[in-house]
Amino acid sequence: MSATRKIRRSNASKKTVVHESSGNVFEDLVLPDAIERLAKAQLSRVIRKRLTRFLNKLDMHVHIQVRPRSKRGTRAAITVEFLSTS
Numbered sequence: 001m002s003a004t005r006k007i008r009r010s011n012a013s014k015k016t017v018v019h020e021s022s023g024n025v026f027e028d029l030v031l032p033d034a035i036e037r038l039a040k041a042q043l044s045r046v047i048r049k050r051l052t053r054f055l056n057k058l059d060m061h062v063h064i065q066v067r068p069r070s071k072r073g074t075r076a077a078i079t080v081e082f083l084s085t086s
Contacts, residue, residue, distance in 0.1 A: 019028070026041075027034035052062045069076055 021028055024034055024038045026037040031037060048064070055062050
């Protein structure tokens with residue numbers, strides 16, 4: 001159940017409505033498959049943390065880069081590169 005409260009902006013007389021989160025941002029945004037999306041996001045966070053910790057223990061620098069797809073119609077992809085310092 002969403003609680004609704006009204007707050008005043010300090011520089012305007014307009015009121016802003018604020019809705020309390022359900023705890024699932026995908027549900028709050030009314031996106032399809034909200035529970036599945038949240039599960040995937042949580043899983044990817046855990047995987048990223050473990051991978052980062054593992055690579056750091058191997059004395060590796062970890063760099064994660066996120067950008068839009070290069071061409072319309074192509075599928076999104078994940079690329080992993082190993083860069084040698086020699």
